[in-house]
Amino acid sequence: MTRLLEALRAAWGAIRAHLLRAALTVLGMVIGVAAVIVVVAVLQGFAHTITAQFKSLGSNGLIIMPYQSREAALAGRQARLTPDDLIAIRQQVRDIRDVVPVLPMARFSGEVRYGNRSTASSITATTPAFAQGGVQYPAQGRFIVPGDDATRRPVAVIGAAVIKNLGLPAHPEGHYIQMFGGWFKVVGVLNKLGTLLGVIDQDNQIYIPFQTGVSLSGRSTPPEIIIQLQVARAQNLAQVEARITQVLRRQHHLLPAQENDFKIQSSGELIKALTKVFDIITLVVAGIVGIALLVGGVGIMNVLLVSVTERTREIGIQKSLGATRGDILLQFILEALLLSVLGALIGLLLGWGLALLVAHLVPALSGAVVPGWVVVLALGFTATVGLVFGIAPAAKAAALDPIDALRYE
Amino acid sequence: MSAVPAMDTAPLLELRGINKRYRMGDAVVHALQDVDLSIVRNEYVAFIGPSGSGKTTLMNIVGCLDRPSAGTYFLNGKNVEELDDTQLARIRNREIGFVFQNFNLLGRADALHNVMQPLVYRGTPLRERRRMASAALDRVGLGNRLDHLPNQLSGGQRQRVAIARALVGSPSILLADEPTGNLDSSTAREIMAMFAALHEAGNTVVLVTHDAEVAAHAHRTVTLRDGRVISDTRRAVPAAA
Ligand SMILES: Nc1ncnc2c1ncn2[C@@H]1O[C@H](COP(=O)(O)OP(=O)(O)OP(=O)(O)O)[C@@H](O)[C@H]1O
Ligand SMILES: [Mg+2]
Numbered sequence: 290m291t292r293l294l295e296a297l298r299a300a301w302g303a304i305r306a307h308l309l310r311a312a313l314t315v316l317g318m319v320i321g322v323a324a325v326i327v328v329v330a331v332l333q334g335f336a337h338t339i340t341a342q343f344k345s346l347g348s349n350g351l352i353i354m355p356y357q358s359r360e361a362a363l364a365g366r367q368a369r370l371t372p373d374d375l376i377a378i379r380q381q382v383r384d385i386r387d388v389v390p391v392l393p394m395a396r397f398s399g400e401v402r403y404g405n406r407s408t409a410s411s412i413t414a415t416t417p418a419f420a421q422g423g424v425q426y427p428a429q430g431r432f433i434v435p436g437d438d439a440t441r442r443p444v445a446v447i448g449a450a451v452i453k454n455l456g457l458p459a460h461p462e463g464h465y466i467q468m469f470g471g472w473f474k475v476v477g478v479l480n481k482l483g484t485l486l487g488v489i490d491q492d493n494q495i496y497i498p499f500q501t502g503v504s505l506s507g508r509s510t511p512p513e514i515i516i517q518l519q520v521a522r523a524q525n526l527a528q529v530e531a532r533i534t535q536v537l538r539r540q541h542h543l544l545p546a547q548e549n550d551f552k553i554q555s556s557g558e559l560i561k562a563l564t565k566v567f568d569i570i571t572l573v574v575a576g577i578v579g580i581a582l583l584v585g586g587v588g589i590m591n592v593l594l595v596s597v598t599e600r601t602r603e604i605g606i607q608k609s610l611g612a613t614r615g616d617i618l619l620q621f622i623l624e625a626l627l628l629s630v631l632g633a634l635i636g637l638l639l640g641w642g643l644a645l646l647v648a649h650l651v652p653a654l655s656g657a658v659v660p661g662w663v664v665v666l667a668l669g670f671t672a673t674v675g676l677v678f679g680i681a682p683a684a685k686a687a688a689l690d691p692i693d694a695l696r697y698e
Numbered sequence: 699m700s701a702v703p704a705m706d707t708a709p710l711l712e713l714r715g716i717n718k719r720y721r722m723g724d725a726v727v728h729a730l731q732d733v734d735l736s737i738v739r740n741e742y743v744a745f746i747g748p749s750g751s752g753k754t755t756l757m758n759i760v761g762c763l764d765r766p767s768a769g770t771y772f773l774n775g776k777n778v779e780e781l782d783d784t785q786l787a788r789i790r791n792r793e794i795g796f797v798f799q800n801f802n803l804l805g806r807a808d809a810l811h812n813v814m815q816p817l818v819y820r821g822t823p824l825r826e827r828r829r830m831a832s833a834a835l836d837r838v839g840l841g842n843r844l845d846h847l848p849n850q851l852s853g854g855q856r857q858r859v860a861i862a863r864a865l866v867g868s869p870s871i872l873l874a875d876e877p878t879g880n881l882d883s884s885t886a887r888e889i890m891a892m893f894a895a896l897h898e899a900g901n902t903v904v905l906v907t908h909d910a911e912v913a914a915h916a917h918r919t920v921t922l923r924d925g926r927v928i929s930d931t932r933r934a935v936p937a938a939a
Contacts, residue, residue: 295818306806606802609763610863611791611819613784691790692764695802 296616300624303600304631311628314592317585318632318674319639322667325578326640329571330657331647336567337658349523349557350424353378353516353533356552368550371511372503374540378516381536384525387421388518390414392502394469401455401495402467408454410447412468412495414502419517430462430477437476437498444501445473448492449481466495469505473497526555575663579670586674589628593621593682604686605694618687625679626672633671637664708775709736710870710902711760716769718755718925729755730766731925737904739870742897744913745906747922753906754799754875756922760904761796761873762789774870791819795864797874799906801856803848803863809835810844813863820867834862838892854885861892865901872896874905878912890915 304311355368375390392414399412419425420432427446437444445466452461457475465472482491503512520529530553537551597604604617644657718730730752737743745753758764759771762778771778773793781789790796803812813831822830835841838858848856857877864872874893878886894915897903905916913919921929 291821291823302806602802603804606804607815608787609761609790609796609798609802610816611787613787613819615784616787616819692758695763695798 292616293619296619296623297627299620300627303596303620303624304627310592311631314589315585315628315632315635317588318582318629318671319636321578321581321585322633322636322671323640323643324581325575325663325667326637326659327643327647328574328578329663330640330644330659332567332571332574333658333660334644334648336564349520349526350555351518351520351526351530351533352554352556353518353537354552354554355513355515356550358548358550360548361550366550369513370516370537370551372514373511374537375514375516377536377540378518378533382529382532384521384529385518386521387418388516389416389419390499391419391515391517392499392506392512393515394497394502394505399468399495401451403455403457403464406454406456408451408493410451410454410493410495412497414497414499414505416499419496421519425479425482427477428480429460430475432477433496433498438500441501441504442498443471443473444476444498446477446479446496447475448479448494450490450492451495452478454493468495520555523557526557530555575666582671582674585632585671586629586678589625589632589675590678590681593625593628593679594685597621597682597686600686601689601694601697604689605691605697608689608691609695614687617689618683621683621686622676622679625682626675629671629675629678630668633668637667708738709772710739710741710774712736712772713760714770714772716756716759716766716771718752718759718764719767728925730759733769733925733927735920735927735930737871737902739902740897740900741902741904742893742915742917743904744916744919745904745922746908746910746913746919748908751922752925753908753922755925757873757875757904757906760871761794762786763796787819791816792867793870795867795869795872797857797860797864797872797877799876799879801848801860803856803859805848808845808847809840809851809859809862812848812859813866816863816867830866831862834866835859837865838862853880854882854888857881857885857889858892861889865896871902871904874903876906876908878907878909886912 353370355370357368361368372390375388378385379388394412394414395410399410401408401410401412415433416438417433417435420427426432428449430446432446433444436442445468447457447461447466451457451466452459455466457464457466461475461478464475466475467473479492479494479496506512520526533553534549538549541550543550604612607617641657641659644659648657713733713735716730716733716735717728720727720729733752733756745756747753755764759766762773765779773789776789778786778789804815807815810828810831813834814827817827817830832841832844835844838861840855840858840862843851843855846855848859851859857880861874861877864874872893877893878889881889890912893903893905903916905912907913916933918930918932920927921931
């Protein structure tokens with residue numbers, strides 16, 4: 290025990306004697322570990338942010354969208370979902386609720402005016418049940434009600450960003466906004482969702498009654514819609530998806546050989562897929578950095594080998610005073626270990642600082658997340674590298690013959 | 699050959715037929731040839747001889763820093779040849795106090811820590827180590843220079859630190875290679891007085907010199923030439939009558 294302590298003291302003494310050299314020696318280690326921490330922290334931060342935002346869509350939510358397969362496109366068939374599909378799903382699929390049609394009137398580009406100001410918003414026509422999912426609900430006023438839909442009222446429920454963009458009063462209910470060449474009465478304001486990935490403003494939204502939207506889009510063909518619904522019980526998700534597929538295929542008269550002309554996406558699946566991508570990126574980067582750390586280890590070994598030669602006389606003196614091979618071996622291995630762990634600690638702090646800085650500069654990141662396993666892994670790996678690469682110099686030092694070492698000039 | 703029984707009258711160290719050869723390309727240098735020598739406890743011996751006669755080589759073998767090419771060496775009744783690396787380290791640590799001609803102090807450590815160093819390998823606790831080392835430095839008159847680095851000390855002071863380091867663990871033998879070689883005559887006299895005092899206190903002292911005046915302090919003079927012992931004389935005068 291005292292021997293270990295003494296060896297540690299000797300190792301630290303040797304490092305302290307050449308602090309600048311020690312700092313340069315572990316630079317590779319510092320950069321490697323800092324890189325790991327920054328990359329992992331930022332990636333995990335992103336993953337967290339995105340997962341949190343997707344969760345707001347509701348983890349039991351399903352979105353059914355038309356999907357044009359290449360085969361169908363060649364055959365000249367149009368993939369589309371219609372209100373008839375919606376009715377079929379409502380009637381034939383069990384264990385679901387809040388089945389709503391979503392009619393995108395304008396993706397991001399619908400022009401809206403109020404007074405002399407105008408803005409571009411995403412305009413969607415949907416039914417009252419849309420606000421039932423618990424994700425979007427009126428924070429002020431009300432959402433679309435069945436009466437609005439039945440009588441095709443020109444009313445609008447707007448997102449918070451629209452108020453700001455148009456310079457509407459804080460409580461805009463009762464005010465009229467202009468779009469599609471007509472006047473729409475604002476009846477409610479939606480809860481705030483924030484931005485997605487720092488780019489998409491989820492509050493720049495306007496909802497109008499579904500039938501109002503249908504009549505605006507012209508009556509010649511049934512409108513092309515997206516269907517959103519909530520699965521009543523999460524464990525039934527797969528079953529519900531299968532049933533919907535069955536119903537829609539029949540609705541669309543698809544032959545067994547034909548591909549689906551629609552796609553069912555669940556938000557849970559999206560989160561899973563995304564998390565997986567982030568995990569893979571994290572692993573790949575960690576692997577690259579691992580190689581960088583190995584190179585750092587070689588750097589430490591190199592400097593220590595030179596240092597052993599340089600300190601040959603010192604080692605000779607130590608041996609003449611009674612140091613055993615074991616004492617010298619331990620001292621040099623500990624020196625390598627100490628160097629690498631010091632490098633890792635500095636890298637850890639540096640990386641953490643940088644990650645916080647990045648999180649501060651990129652608004653899309655809610656914060657940098659440094660998971661415990663990264664810290665443990667980085668420290669453990671660096672220590673192992675230090676240990677392994679310390680062996681060669683330590684063995685070289687321990688093997689020195691006392692008289693030869695003392696004679697060394 | 700039988701091991702020498704470890705009695706008080708038995709030699710502390712005994713060399714039999716010691717040879718040391720160095721191969722220099724095709725030529726072989728005989729640094730030591732058939733050296734027989736035994737030294738008992740509390741002797742004060744000087745090795746003298748011209749430069750290149752093998753004094754340092756002999757000293758290094760006696761100090762277990764080097765191994766002979768041939769011959770046997772008993773130290774305290776133990777055959778050194780049969781000892782492994784760790785046992786040799788232990789002997790260097792406990793039995794021998796070596797004062798090198800060029801001091802060989804650890805440059806990064808102050809006087810106190812230099813003197814503490816042999817005790818580190820003995821596992822002496824820090825507190826005890828400090829106490830022993832500062833006591834040893836007191837004995838060589840450097841009690842007020844504990845925190846000086848070697849390069850902040852004069853040659854004589856360094857020599858005394860080296861002596862304190864050799865003494866601190868109370869070894870069986872004190873070996874000093876040209877302890878006055880680098881010193882002016884008055885400092886040399888001080889150091890020699892110190893060796894005389896150490897001898898008087900019961901230590902076994904062996905030193906190398908080519909200065910007759912220095913050798914005159916010793917009670918026994920072993921003269922080397924070309925790696926052979928050519929004379930071994932004792933002074934009749936007892937140390938402290
Ligand atoms: N490592 C070595 N390799 C080859 N020859 C050596 C080596 N060490 C010593 N010698 C030779 O051995 C002989 C004895 O050397 P040693 O150092 O013992 O002499 P010395 O009596 O101490 O001389 P000095 O009084 O000059 O110190 C010399 O001829 C020297 O050249
Ligand atoms: Mg010599």
